[in-house]
Amino acid sequence: MEKNKVIRVIQYGMGSIGSKIVRELLKRSSFKLVGAIDIAPEIVGRDVSEVAGLSQPFNLPVESDPAKVLTSARADVVVHTTGSHLNRIFSQLEEVVRSGLNVVSTSEELVYPFQRHPELSAQLNQLAVDKGVTVLGTGINPGFVMDTMALVLSSVCVEVKRVKVERVIDAATRRFPFQKKIGAGLSPEEFRSKVAQGRIGHVGLAESLYLIAHGLGWTIEEIKEEITPILAETNLRTEYIEVSSGIVAGMEQLAQGLSGGREVLTLHFRAFIGAPKPHDAIEIEGNPPLKVTIDGGVAGDVATVAMVVNAIPRVLAAEPGLKTMADLPLPHAALG
Amino acid sequence: MEKNKVIRVIQYGMGSIGSKIVRELLKRSSFKLVGAIDIAPEIVGRDVSEVAGLSQPFNLPVESDPAKVLTSARADVVVHTTGSHLNRIFSQLEEVVRSGLNVVSTSEELVYPFQRHPELSAQLNQLAVDKGVTVLGTGINPGFVMDTMALVLSSVCVEVKRVKVERVIDAATRRFPFQKKIGAGLSPEEFRSKVAQGRIGHVGLAESLYLIAHGLGWTIEEIKEEITPILAETNLRTEYIEVSSGIVAGMEQLAQGLSGGREVLTLHFRAFIGAPKPHDAIEIEGNPPLKVTIDGGVAGDVATVAMVVNAIPRVLAAEPGLKTMADLPLPHAALG
Structure with missing residues (x-):
């Protein structure tokens, strides 16, 4: 060009x-x-x-x-x-x-x-x-914080045993469609039924996991993915929505990648209204070990x-x- | 290939x-x-x-x-x-x-x-x-923590006003040649004379600065670089060396890059025996702003x-x- x-x-x-x-x-x-x-x-x-x-x-x-x-x-x-x-x-x-x-x-x-x-x-x-x-x-997630960043950090390692990424988002700071996507405002029963229909959850956790594995040259034999609601412990309110105590404030989603029978990749995504200390954290168990934190997390749009x-x-x-x-x-x- | x-x-x-x-x-x-x-x-x-x-x-x-x-x-x-x-x-x-x-x-x-x-x-x-x-x-520095990492992080920004990188190393954990390179064990007078001879100091701070500027497409009009001794406040001892109170425990080196009369790049390197909380930190003033910390810093060799x-x-x-x-x-x- x-x-x-x-x-x-x-x-x-x-x-x-x-x-x-x-x-x-x-x-x-x-x-x-x-x-x-x-x-x-x-x-x-x-x-x-x-x-x-x-x-x-x-x-x-x-x-x-x-x-x-x-x-x-x-x-x-x-x-x-x-x-x-x-x-x-x-x-x-x-x-x-x-x-x-x-x-x-x-x-x-x-x-x-x-x-x-x-x-x-x-x-x-x-x-x-x-x-x-x-x-x-x-994008940011997938595309950066839970995959590309982890790969970049691995460049300082002679050995990588396991990569763990954690992303915590305070959903109160995000757009209404995002709050809906994580189930905020639903009853626990509604949440479970929407998860079963594939209408709730973060798309891309498995993609992040496979992108890291691809970069590191790892073969992932099995991937486990799980979505669980996080319930409000008090009454919560955002610009768009009110969530009473006991109602879904958001969700956590966990993806685990296994290689050689061992969990080598762990991606943990948590997004709920009122989440304290939002951040992204990337941890590499390897030589050298690494722990990197992005204060506040990488902001959305x-x-x-x-x-x-x-x-x-x-x-x-x-x-x-x-x-x-x-x-x-x-x-x-x-x-x- | x-x-x-x-x-x-x-x-x-x-x-x-x-x-x-x-x-x-x-x-x-x-x-x-x-x-x-x-x-x-x-x-x-x-x-x-x-x-x-x-x-x-x-x-x-x-x-x-x-x-x-x-x-x-x-x-x-x-x-x-x-x-x-x-x-x-x-x-x-x-x-x-x-x-x-x-x-x-x-x-x-x-x-x-x-x-x-x-x-x-x-x-x-x-x-x-x-x-x-x-x-x-x-390498790691220059080559990664004070330049490449900053560039990678800038990829999530639509605007970058200033990049600040801070690297703090506890020199007690490093090899003897490194401890010598930062002036540990010298008197303040010896330190200043060796700096004047170019025999002390971290090589690469200016290179990191120009690499960031190159990536971001910035023209740096002026670069200021300064090396100052950090004196021991108590008697210190490493595997290789003893440093009495008042003697040089290490140094700090500051590189500032100016563009349009404004300081847009600030690289601050500090390495001394007994430095508390060693870490690397990259901060971007921009949209979004970013603050990333590598706990303990990226280990040496x-x-x-x-x-x-x-x-x-x-x-x-x-x-x-x-x-x-x-x-x-x-x-x-x-x-x-």
Whole structure:
């Protein structure tokens, strides 16, 4: 890629994260927003800057027809933020890659898709190679705190016996959809029934686990995953919701990866309203042992926006194919 | 590079770190030690494993003639650990690169050589490109805690106003040469005179600073660097040395990088005997702000060995040229 060339970006998905990415892209001189795609009838045809909550017009309408935007916008890359699950977004990604465009996606499953979706991954990788473009799934979690950071820290170790990552979020500081996603406000019975339906829980813990294993060259024979409600001990209230004592305030989710019959990877995610001392902590049992703490934890949406936007130049420079954070050059802020 | 091919390594420099790297390489099935170079008369001709402190013979003599080893060992990479300063090691690196071999070096100045030695860097880069090999300077400090880690953390930021890194080492836990390097045991007058002669101080703080600036795309207009002694407040004793109250227990070194008249980079290194709560801390003033602490700090020699050995596969896979940690793929442990 030519240096200092302005990067032409299409935003695919104008939800909350997509809108925030648009606002960030419009601030930067190194990017030019050249297209926006969403199917929601209430925003199709409206100016992307208005949809993104900006007052200054940008005169670029949100389009519902991907083909129209993908073929005419002469873009370099598509930022894709429409969903978590690869089987539901596969046809979107396929169309983008067929159009010869690079992809940075916030799809949680795309952070490490090879385990859960080996066939779709192989297909997408082959298509990307054929078309000479790079596809990356990234974000904060999965994508950074519970996987990439752990891998980076392992670089100072001659031996790694076990990796433990803990993420504690005070859900009171997060958006309403997040509070719903962790079951806040439900009765314990409702919580269990929604877990059984797969409607509650953090998507991406297994992906983080497999990304670490991939980087370290470990074969994971078995993965155990468990979701448990955390009940309010007193009456709680956020900007969006009230939770009485005994009602679900959030959840904890534990993923354990076994190799050689031994638990080598432990990812522990806890998010509930009023969680004390939110933080991220990465611990490596090895030589040397390591314990790293991120005070307060890596904050939600703005960090996700940063990770996505900062990834774009590296994705454009990377070799073609479906890549992971472990394959790309060192992540860092790409300012300007 | 072919996957799973055993990587053939020459160790250039059989001092303390070189010997530890040899011990690590001999443990791993993915590497084969095929040559060892050092000029110290007392070890030339002796078996590399004996020099490295191992009891089992390896039947590979330490050679004093680099040309002989470089041309006959059919190596993939040279691990180079003979010195800190690029002007003193340049001819060694030049000879290695001319032989068509990749280099991973612990030279502190090589972690970011472009600022201090623009001509030597350009020359080495061109030669590496011509020969199709990659040259990397790496280590823990410089190379990781005060630069690479800060860059990785910046990837979650949409804005970075200032980066501060603090490293506090209890020198009592380190080797004698390290204790000497920080002036332990000197009178304050001796300390100042040795600083003036450039014989005391941590090499690499400016390199860390410029590596961060390079990654973030910042232009540093001015760098201020200052070394001050830290005096013992009580009588101190280590395995190697006694320090009376009022005598130098170690030092602190501060590097400040200015851009647009503002201090944007602050690297603060403190190492003294008896330093309480050793740690590394990285703080980013930006959006979001970040504060990360490595409890106890990243331990010395074993971590340096890890960083060097773990870098080898990435250096072999990288594009030719003189590269930095910011250019290479994500660092992580390469086990096995």
